[in-house]
Amino acid sequence: xxxxxxxxxxxxxxxxxxxxxxxxxxxxxxxxxxxxFDLSLLGGISVKGLTLKPRKGNPPPRIAETxxxxxxxxxxxxxxxxxxxxxxxxxLRKYDTAIIANASGNTVEEYEQMVEILSxxxxxxxxxxxxxxxxxxxxMSFGSTAEGIxxxxxxxxxxxxxxxxxxxxxxxxxxxxxxxxAEDSGADALSLINTLLGMAxxxxxxxxxxxxxxxxxxxPAIKPVAxxxxxxxxxxxxxxxxGMGGISNGTDAVEFLLAGASAVMVGxxxxxxxxxxxxxxxxxxxxxxxxxxxxxxELIGGLII
Amino acid sequence: MNLIERVxxxxxxxxxxxxxxxxxxxxxxxxxxxxxxxxxxPGPEVYLRRPISICSxxxxxxxxxxxxxxxxxGTRLLSDIKAGDTLDILGPLGxxxxxxxxxxxxxxxxxxxxxxxxxxxxxxxxxERKTALLGFRNKSAxxxxxxxxxxxxxxxxxxxxxxxxxxxxxxxxxxxxxxxDRPDMVYICGPAIMMEQCVKLLKEKDIPCEVSxxxxxxxxxxxxxxxxxxxxxxxxxxxxxxxKDGPVFSGDRIIxxxx
Numbered sequence: 001x002x003x004x005x006x007x008x009x010x011x012x013x014x015x016x017x018x019x020x021x022x023x024x025x026x027x028x029x030x031x032x033x034x035x036x037f038d039l040s041l042l043g044g045i046s047v048k049g050l051t052l053k054p055r056k057g058n059p060p061p062r063i064a065e066t067x068x069x070x071x072x073x074x075x076x077x078x079x080x081x082x083x084x085x086x087x088x089x090x091x092l093r094k095y096d097t098a099i100i101a102n103a104s105g106n107t108v109e110e111y112e113q114m115v116e117i118l119s120x121x122x123x124x125x126x127x128x129x130x131x132x133x134x135x136x137x138x139x140m141s142f143g144s145t146a147e148g149i150x151x152x153x154x155x156x157x158x159x160x161x162x163x164x165x166x167x168x169x170x171x172x173x174x175x176x177x178x179x180x181x182a183e184d185s186g187a188d189a190l191s192l193i194n195t196l197l198g199m200a201x202x203x204x205x206x207x208x209x210x211x212x213x214x215x216x217x218x219x220p221a222i223k224p225v226a227x228x229x230x231x232x233x234x235x236x237x238x239x240x241x242x243g244m245g246g247i248s249n250g251t252d253a254v255e256f257l258l259a260g261a262s263a264v265m266v267g268x269x270x271x272x273x274x275x276x277x278x279x280x281x282x283x284x285x286x287x288x289x290x291x292x293x294x295x296x297x298e299l300i301g302g303l304i305i
Numbered sequence: 306m307n308l309i310e311r312v313x314x315x316x317x318x319x320x321x322x323x324x325x326x327x328x329x330x331x332x333x334x335x336x337x338x339x340x341x342x343x344x345x346x347p348g349p350e351v352y353l354r355r356p357i358s359i360c361s362x363x364x365x366x367x368x369x370x371x372x373x374x375x376x377x378x379g380t381r382l383l384s385d386i387k388a389g390d391t392l393d394i395l396g397p398l399g400x401x402x403x404x405x406x407x408x409x410x411x412x413x414x415x416x417x418x419x420x421x422x423x424x425x426x427x428x429x430x431x432x433e434r435k436t437a438l439l440g441f442r443n444k445s446a447x448x449x450x451x452x453x454x455x456x457x458x459x460x461x462x463x464x465x466x467x468x469x470x471x472x473x474x475x476x477x478x479x480x481x482x483x484x485x486d487r488p489d490m491v492y493i494c495g496p497a498i499m500m501e502q503c504v505k506l507l508k509e510k511d512i513p514c515e516v517s518x519x520x521x522x523x524x525x526x527x528x529x530x531x532x533x534x535x536x537x538x539x540x541x542x543x544x545x546x547x548x549k550d551g552p553v554f555s556g557d558r559i560i561x562x563x564x
Contacts, residue, residue, distance in 0.1 A: 028528035032549070035526075036306065048530070056544050061521040063531035065353050070523065074530050077544060209521075219352060271524040272345065272354060274395065 005288055006295040007281070009043070009263050011240045012163035012188035014124045016043035016098055016263060019296055020253065020281045023244050023267030024049055024102035024127060024167075025074065029088040030095070036274040041281060043263060044098030046191075047088065049129050051103075052110050052117075054080040058134060064200035064209035069219025069246070070268060071198050073212035075134045076104055081114060085121045098124040100165065106137040111156050119161035126162050128153065128187075131169035131194035133216045140194075143169045146181035153185035160186075165242065168192040170222075170229055179233040191242040191265065192233060193226045218268040220246040227259055234260020234301060248276055250283015257284075257299040306331075312390045313368055318448045321375045322418070323384045324360070325392075330367045332396050338362075338425035339401030339492075339517055339553045342371065343525035345393035346382040355379045356522045358422040358494075358552070359397065361452070372421045372449070398525050399552050402426050402515055408489035410434040412482060413457075414503055416475050416495025417441060420449065422517055422552075426492050427456035434458050436482060440475030440495065444468035476502045483510055490514065493556065501561040514556035520547040535560040 007018035022030070024046040030039050039045065057077025064071040078084075084101070092099050101123045105111040111128065118126050130143030130152060142148040153166060166182040168175065170193035179190055195216025200209040208214075226245020234241045243261030247253050248269035256264045269276035288296065314326035332342060336359055343354040361370040375384050386392065404426070411432045413423040420439050427435050437457035441447045443466045454460045461478050462470030471478065476499060482488075483506065491514040493503045500516045507514045523529035527549030536545040536558045545551065545558075 026524075026529055028530070032524070032526045032528040057530065057533060059535075060531070060533040060544075062533055063353075063521045063523050063529075065351065068349075068352055070353065072523070072529070072531055074533075077530050077533070271529055272352065274524075274526070 004294055005285055007285065009297060011242065011263055012125065012165065014098055014163055017096070018043040018281050019257065019263040019284070020277060021046055021098070021100070021242070021263060021265045022270070022277055023265035024129070026267035026270055029084070030092055033270070033274060037278050039092070039095040039097050041278050042097045044100055044124070045092065046100040046102050046127050046265060047084065048078050049076045049102045049104050049132060050078050050081045050084050050114070051076055052081060052105065052113055054078065054083065059211045061209060061211055064215065066198070066200060066217065067221060069217055069221035070271070071200055071210060071215035071217050072195070073134045073210045073215035075212065076132060081117055085117070089122050093122060100125045100127050102127045102129050102167070104129040104132060104135070104139055108142070108152055108155055110138070111152050112159055115156040115164070116159040119159060123162060125165055126160065127165040127167050127191060128156065129167050131167050133169065133171060133195060133197045133214070134212060140169045140171060143178070144172050146177050149178055149181040150185045153182055153187055157186035163188040165189040165191050167194055169194045170225060171197045175229045176232050176236045179237050183237045183239050187239060189240045189242060190233060190237065191244065193222070193229050193245045196222055196225065218246070220248060222246050223252065227255060230256055230261050231259040231303070247280065250280050250287055253280050253284050254287050254299060257296070258301070258303045260301040260303070262300050308393045308395060309391050310394050312386055312388055312392060314388050315386050318372065319446060322372060322448050323375065324370055324372045325383070325386055326368050326370050327392060327394065328368050329394065332394065333362050333364055333367045333369050336362050336369060336397035337401040338404065338429050339422050340397040340399050341552060342369070342394050342396030343398055344383065346379045347386070348382060350382065351379040353523065354395065354525060355383065356398070356525050356548070358517065359425065360421040361424050361428065374418045395525060399548055400550065402492050402553050404430050405490065406431050408432050410486070410488045411490045411492070412436040412438065412488040413492045414438045414475050414479050414495070415440070415493070416499040417446070419495030419517070420453070422494050423492055424449065424452055424456065427453070436488065437461070438463070438475050438478040438482060440464070440478070440499070441469070442466070475499060476506065479503055479506055483507070483512060488512060493517070497561065501563065504556040504559065504561070507556065515553050516556050516559060517552045518547050518554060518559065519552070522548055524548070
């Protein structure tokens with residue numbers, strides 16, 4: 001299939017065999033989906049959001065179905081960064097795919113420690129989660145202002161020995177200002193968008209469906225917003241952008257590449273279709289064949305205005 | 306993996322309960338009692354799959370039966386399925402009921418739509434004595450009585466309003482049953498409050514039990530972590546996940562909401 005087609009891209013010095021990655025929080029540490037397809041078919045995997053210590057996460061219900069999407073309020077349930085390093089990296093390294101460690105903290109000090117610890121681990125890049133909307137401290141509270149971004153990114157950069165990808169929240173007034181702040185503070189790449197803060201109510205019971213009351217909206221419903229933000233950011237930064245938000249197939253992925261993304265992440269679609277990731281890879285290849293494009297990099301920023 | 310399977314039979318069992326028989330060698334050959342399937346509803350109207358427990362497995366005919374209540378858009382779409390249609394199905398998923406061949410005397414206790422995953426326990430279990438206690442809202446809600454009668458040695462039905470069987474809850478049936486005779490193992494599925502009370506009754510008598518839990522689900526295979534369920538973990542507690550760690554848990558592991 002990919003005989004005369006070059007699918008590889010590079011993000012901050014990390015070579016990806018193709019531009020499709022699994023988005024953090026939808027793919028665990030890959031074990032579940034490895035029963036459905038060969039993880040080596042993916043460009044990379046951004047693992048479930050990690051914290052210094054194990055986190056229990058938020059009380060259920062943690063999911064609500066919405067038109068063409070879902071709201072979630074998992075709240076970073078994870079076994080902690082040390083467990084990840086000991087137990088999950090050896091499993092993931094059996095596959096030929098880039099490992100991106102998604103890292104969160106309650107305080108700037110915790111972000112520093114996370115980056116320091118992960119810099120010595122056998123991973124390819126760190127994705128700094130400054131955008132989870134479901135926790136009280138850290139994350140989106142740091143990532144929703146330019147000052148907050150500058151403060152965290154500048155401080156963790158000193159400890160970073162791996163490429164630093166900063167994951168941005170869309171819950172801001174000016175995404176370009178936030179993206180530039182991250183770039184100026186030393187981010188090697190950006191990933192966007194995290195989920196949009198939302199809410200669902202059951203009119204029958206008059207109660208919020210999520211126990212956490214609010215949650216993060218993802219899925220096809222947010223694709224136009226994500227596409228717009230990726231486009232605006234890519235126009236205004238020099239570092240590579242990883243686009244995500246509602247990508248379900250190759251055509252969606254191509255749209256993000258055209259908007260300026262150098263790679264894409266697929267997440268929520270995989271909850272419905274466990275083959276969404278590899279179908280997206282195949283879909284991009286098919287698009288390239290049909291349009292006579294031999295190198296996927298030709299698509300990046302190829303939007304015709 | 307091909308996820309598309311053909312529907313052999315679709316039947317309405319009561320005003321809002323439907324049975325779908327699905328031809329699937331993949332699922333029927335590996336499924337066990339208490340596991341579930343995650344089904345894509347036809348059309349673009351609903352986004353997520355719908356997790357539905359397996360009611361019955363016919364390994365020689367290579368079919369499984371799912372039985373569900375119409376509760377929302379997704380189950381309404383599934384209720385329109387006809388014989389000959391195809392469905393996109395993931396499964397079998399999750400951890401089912403534990404069947405210990407040494408147990409000679411078992412009991413299943415089901416409430417409402419919780420009765421369905423218990424049928425296959427009765428079908429698969431080699432025990433000599435198999436008691437089935439089923440609770441329903443009223444007479445018109447009683448379904449699958451013949452099937453439960455066929456695979457149990459003793460069937461008792463209770464309805465909330467007394468319009469059929471004994472008046473009262475399935476917990477009252479359980480209290481009576483265990484005061485007369487001590488089962489080796491009890492399998493429970495129903496509303497959370499009913500399961501909690503059953504577990505409490507059985508704990509007093511030190512009778513082991515398993516419960517099948519329910520929670521709003523995402524991927525159905527343990528990756529997205531949304532279907533959390535509070536469980537004991539040593540002296541502490543943790544959130545387990547209904548789709549992968551369950552849906553069946555040992556009764557003593559669950560921390561029910563009122564605790």
